[in-house]
Amino acid sequence: MPENKSKTQKKKAVVLVSGGLDSATTLAIANQDGYECYALSFDYGQRHRCELDAAARVAKQLGAVEHRCFTLDLAQFGGSALTDKNINVPKQASDGIPVTYVPARNTVFLSIALAWAETLGAFDIFIGVNAVDYSGYPDCRPEYIEAYQRMATLATKTGVEGHAITIHSPLLHLSKSMIIKRGLALGVDYQQTISCYDPAENGLACGRCEACQLRREGFEQAGVSDPTKYITT
Amino acid sequence: MPENKSKTQKKKAVVLVSGGLDSATTLAIANQDGYECYALSFDYGQRHRCELDAAARVAKQLGAVEHRCFTLDLAQFGGSALTDKNINVPKQASDGIPVTYVPARNTVFLSIALAWAETLGAFDIFIGVNAVDYSGYPDCRPEYIEAYQRMATLATKTGVEGHAITIHSPLLHLSKSMIIKRGLALGVDYQQTISCYDPAENGLACGRCEACQLRREGFEQAGVSDPTKYITT
Numbered sequence: 001m002p003e004n005k006s007k008t009q010k011k012k013a014v015v016l017v018s019g020g021l022d023s024a025t026t027l028a029i030a031n032q033d034g035y036e037c038y039a040l041s042f043d044y045g046q047r048h049r050c051e052l053d054a055a056a057r058v059a060k061q062l063g064a065v066e067h068r069c070f071t072l073d074l075a076q077f078g079g080s081a082l083t084d085k086n087i088n089v090p091k092q093a094s095d096g097i098p099v100t101y102v103p104a105r106n107t108v109f110l111s112i113a114l115a116w117a118e119t120l121g122a123f124d125i126f127i128g129v130n131a132v133d134y135s136g137y138p139d140c141r142p143e144y145i146e147a148y149q150r151m152a153t154l155a156t157k158t159g160v161e162g163h164a165i166t167i168h169s170p171l172l173h174l175s176k177s178m179i180i181k182r183g184l185a186l187g188v189d190y191q192q193t194i195s196c197y198d199p200a201e202n203g204l205a206c207g208r209c210e211a212c213q214l215r216r217e218g219f220e221q222a223g224v225s226d227p228t229k230y231i232t233t
Numbered sequence: 234m235p236e237n238k239s240k241t242q243k244k245k246a247v248v249l250v251s252g253g254l255d256s257a258t259t260l261a262i263a264n265q266d267g268y269e270c271y272a273l274s275f276d277y278g279q280r281h282r283c284e285l286d287a288a289a290r291v292a293k294q295l296g297a298v299e300h301r302c303f304t305l306d307l308a309q310f311g312g313s314a315l316t317d318k319n320i321n322v323p324k325q326a327s328d329g330i331p332v333t334y335v336p337a338r339n340t341v342f343l344s345i346a347l348a349w350a351e352t353l354g355a356f357d358i359f360i361g362v363n364a365v366d367y368s369g370y371p372d373c374r375p376e377y378i379e380a381y382q383r384m385a386t387l388a389t390k391t392g393v394e395g396h397a398i399t400i401h402s403p404l405l406h407l408s409k410s411m412i413i414k415r416g417l418a419l420g421v422d423y424q425q426t427i428s429c430y431d432p433a434e435n436g437l438a439c440g441r442c443e444a445c446q447l448r449r450e451g452f453e454q455a456g457v458s459d460p461t462k463y464i465t466t
Contacts, residue, residue, distance in 0.1 A: 072305060079352030097390045103351035107388045108344040111337055118336035119312030138393045147384035154377040155340045157330045 010036040012122035013168075014113045015064070017041050019054030020195045021215055022128035022171055025183035027062045029170045030126045032186055038120060039064035040113055044105075045075025045083045050203045054194040061189055070112055079103050082197060089198035091208040097136050098210065100197055106139035110148055110167065117165050118156055126168045133176035133214045145169050176218025184224065191227035204231045243269035245355035246401075247346045248297070250274050252287030253428045254448055255361035255404055258416035260295045262403045263359045265419055271353060272297035273346055277338070278308025278316045283436045287427040294422055303345055312336050315430060322431035324441040330369050331443065333430055339372035343381055343400065350398050351389055359401045366409035366447045378402050409451025417457065424460035437464045 013035035017023045030037050039059035041052055052069060059067035075083040080102040081090070087099055106129065113125045129140040138144060149167045153159035171179050183190065195215045196205035205212050207230035219226035246268035250256045263270050272292035274285055285302060292300035308316040313335040314323070320332055339362065346358045362373040371377060382400045386392035404412050416423065428448045429438035438445050440463035452459035 068309075070306075070309075073303075074348060076301075076303075077349050077352040097393065101390055102348075103390070104344055104348035104385075104388060107384070108341075108348060111341040111344040115307060115335075115337035115341060116310050119310040138390060139388045141387070144384070144387040147380070147387050151340070151377070151380035151384045152337075154374070154380050155337060155372045157334055157336070157371060160330065160371045 010034060011124065012036050012038060012120055013124040013126055014038045014040055014117045014120065014122050015126040016109055016113060016128065017055045017059055017064070017067070018128075019051035019058060019193060020128075020211070021183070021190060021193050021218070022130055022179060023055075024058045024062065024188050024190070024193045025179050025186070026126050026128035026171060027058060027064065028183055028186035028188045030124075030168070031062055035124060037062075037064045038116065038122065039067040040116060041067065041069045042109055042112070043069055043071045044102075045073050047082055047085065047089075048194070048197055048199055050199055051194045053203075054192060057192040061192060068116070072108065072112070074102060074105070074108065077103065089206075089209050091206075093210050093213065097138065100135060100210065101137050104139070106137075106144075107148070110152075114152055114156065114165060118158055122165070123158070123163055124166050124168060126170070128171050129169050130171045130174065130176075130179065132174060133218060135210050135214075142172055145172065175221070176214055177221035180218050180222040180224060195228075200231050204229050206231055243267060244357065245269050245271060245353050246357040246359055247271045247273055247350045247353065247355050248359040249342055249346060249361065250288045250292055250297070250300070251361075252284035252291060252426060253361075253444070254416070254423055254426050254451070255363055255412060256288075257291045257295065257421050257423070257426045258412050258419070259359050259361035259404060260291060260297065261416055261419035261421050263357075263401070264295055268357060270295075270297045271349065271355065272300040273342075273349060274300065274302045275342055275345070276302055276304045277335075278306050280315055280318065280322075281427070281430055281432055283432055284427045286436075287425060290425045294425060301349070305341065305345070307335060307338070307341065310336065322439075322442050324439070326443050326446065330371065333368060333443065334370050337372070339370075339377075340381070343385075347385055347389065347398060351391055355398070356391070356396055357399050357401060359403070361404050362402050363404045363407065363409075363412065365407060366451060368443050368447075375405055378405065408454070409447055410454035413451050413455040413457060428461075433464050437462050439464055
């Protein structure tokens with residue numbers, strides 16, 4: 001990937017990278033915008049832990065200067081199909097907020113990103129939340145991001161001193177197909193990413209959970225061949 | 234401690250308990266207010282790790298139904314005298330935000346508390362922040378707590394469904410001496426608590442860091458004998 005500026009001139013950004021389609025695209029956008037990217041993933045007790053290998057591949061492919069995996073045992077609290085093996089991942093969309101919702105997950109992730117950004121001297125955080133083709137999680141909505149931004153400015157030394165850390169969510173209002181087109185134009189290799197909430201042990205996507213459905217429809221609507229390897233077809 | 238209500242009738246609350254004077258008082262207040270208290274501490278890489286033993290003693294003495302210590306390596310980021318052994322804890326107050334500030338600490342702690350509260354079915358979180366006799370940390374101010382409250386309501390399933398989780402900060406506008414008087418009236422044993430940022434290995438308080446100074450002055454102003462064991466006098 002060509003560098004627009006020399007390393008010393010680049011501004012630093014912390015980019016949340018889960019290993020999925022959205023966060024890979026977000027990392028590519030931050031890179032394109034000229035940031036020196038510090039990729040941050042979380043080993044939080046998720047059942048789809050193989051996404052962490054995907055995150056490492058994505059961070060490398062898209063030129064992150066560092067990829068940090070932060071360990072944080074949210075599974076001890078349970079309460080979500082993604083962290084509690086006694087709750088099955090549903091294979092179809094439901095009304096309301098689904099059982100795959102992990103309590104306060106984005107709030108926890110953004111808070112760790114905030115801590116890292118402040119110590120790095122980074123004034124920008126990127127998160128790939130999307131409020132169009134999404135699972136209905138409350139912490140993916142524009143009003144949530146705005147409230148987080150306001151809180152973060154008041155929370156930090158850097159914010160109080162007049163250098164607020166900006167939360168960027170460049171995918172917020174894009175459809176899944178628009179995200180895919182944007183990412184492909186930026187050179188994202190979606191075969192390296194994993195969106196599935198309930199993959200097989202060998203890493204193949206189930207093809208039926210809500211994350212797989214949204215991903216499949218996105219590729220269809222974008223008119224692009226889906227590179228994902230599914231268990232079912 | 235007498236119980237006002239039977240256990241089945243009590244509302245649950247998550248209470249942040251560091252092991253210091255303020256959080257012990259906060260736990261006593263939550264207890265007095267009739268909550269079934271779930272005490273939450275953090276092993277975050279702090280140099281004053283002996284506060285965790287104090288937190289366990291305090292949780293037990295004040296009748297918390299559970300004490301959970303959540304591990305979270307904020308020290309990997311450094312950037313604070315409390316988590317980076319290469320930065321000394323200052324022995325006198327400084328202008329502005331001191332080097333003992335830990336980037337985004339209360340934001341991270343409240344976020345984990347939010348996750349736990351939501352899975353417990355608790356609609357109340359207590360935090361012992363204080364904006365009178367304090368070190369000037371941005372995440373101890375009323376405007377920060379208000380902004381966190383707003384964000385938390387938008388972040389969570391429970392908030393979206395009309396049952397917002399309330400952040401209580403009962404010490405926010407109290408002086409240290411008022412906090413001490415309140416706690417003593419509620420039966421807090423301050424000898425069990427540790428406020429020092431830089432204690433000796435045997436747990437004795439340094440007597441000189443800002444936390445020790447604020448604590449000492451608080452006992453003096455309250456006209457109460459200070460039960461703290463200091464290295465220096």
